[in-house]
Amino acid sequence: MTSFPARSNSRVHRIGFLIFLALLAVLLQPFFRWALLDASWSGDAETCRAGAGACWASVRLRLEFLIYGFYPAELRWRPFTGLIIQGLALLAIWALPGIHQRLSRSYCVVLAAFVASFWLLAGDGLLLTDVPSRLWTGFSLTVLLAFGGFVLAFPLGVLLAFGRRFGNDYVVALCGCYIEVMRALPSVVTMFAILVIAPYLLPSVIGENIFLRILLGFVLAMSAFYAEALRGALLTLDKGQIEAAQSLGLRRFSIHCRIILPQVVILSFPALMNINLMVFKDTVLILTYGYYELLGAANASVNTQEWSSFAMEMFLVVYLVFLGAGMLISVVGRRIEESRQRV
Structure with missing residues (x-):
């Protein structure tokens, strides 16, 4: 012994x-x-x-295209600045206790980074010249779509989860039907449907913007997965907390937002982080529609007679980028989870 x-x-x-x-x-x-x-x-x-080894020269010569795609060369400072802002947002969540200890602040930081990056890429016609969405390509598009998918799909998932758990019979049936249909359909099918019908049913500001149409389909598909992760946590919540809050005279909205939602997010946080990783990885689906994100830009780079023999090097770089980004998302998520456990 x-x-x-x-x-x-x-x-x-x-x-x-x-x-x-x-x-x-x-x-x-x-x-x-x-x-x-x-x-x-x-x-x-x-x-x-x-030579007998890898050809990293092919990656070096096409590096700008991998990052910016077809974005105008004289305006590439804008997607570059957007990437910096999004990277700083993740760094702030990881490094600043005042942010990662408050889930609402972490969400607001990601939301602000997405809005700022979207404004930089799109322009406003006043301070920045407009750039058509069909030119938003490369890694900058991958990151923007991932940020947008999270900041828009997560609140929609919250509404669906709470509607299915606390709504009346009609709301429960409607939310349940939506969630089951979206989970059953492949995400690429949902995105394709929105891409096709949006120009006929939605305002021109969305219907004529390829990125917004794809983002809308992406959000509708991913929100169902967020909703189910949150609903699983809602089922484990003690009903006595709701009854105690009601006895204190709190309104239903305050009970849901200030008491239930923070606990539910914490209980389902590992599942939510897994969905966040899925959101980032599923950005490659837009390649199906000829919209060149990182993987599409890499495929276009090697789809030439000159560099077709060196596809392995290009796709290996894409793999390492996704691996590094996924690990970064996981590290930030663990930081938030650990900070919440210490509170």
Whole structure:
């Protein structure tokens, strides 16, 4: 019953981990040689074909297109500024206790970043010249669509969840039908339907804007998943809290917003963060409609006779970008969750 077994187990674990790393290094040695040692970092396509490794020159030459796509070259400071604003929003949520300890403030920061980035890309015709939405492409579009999908789909999901849980029979049936239909349909089908019918049913400010039509379909599809995550937490909530609040004379709106909603969000937070990651990853669906986000820009970059032989390098970069962005979202989410647990 001494501490020796614990040290022995710890030593065994370390040795096992080192053996695993050694085996992994041996297995990945050909990849590292291809990706780093024998890689071509500059030159043209002929230089890459003469080499034996990866052609990172193709990525370097198409880097601006991957980020900005077809956005006018003289105005690319605007999507760049938007990316900076969105990155600073995530950094502020992660670093500032006054923000990540209050869920409402975190949401407002993301909402403000989305509005500012949308204004920069679109322009207003006064301070900034208008840029057609069909030119919003590349990684800047991916991030903007992900931010917009969250800030608009989440509140709609809240309304659906509360309507299905606390509404009258008609509201419950309507919300339940909407949620089940949207969850059953592939998101790409919902987005396509909105993309087609929006010009005929909605005002021209939305119907003639490709981004807003796609965003609307994206939001309608994702809101159902938020609603179900929140509804699961609502079912675990003690009804006694509602009765106690009613006995104190609080209005129904105040009970839902100030007592129920904060608890429900905390209880369902891991599921909500999983949906946030799904929202970011599902931005690639818009490639189906010929709208070039990051993956579409990468596909267009290698869909040429000159660079078609180096598609692996381009898509590997796209994978690493999505991996890094997903890890960033997870880190910010864990920061919020840990701060709430300490409160």
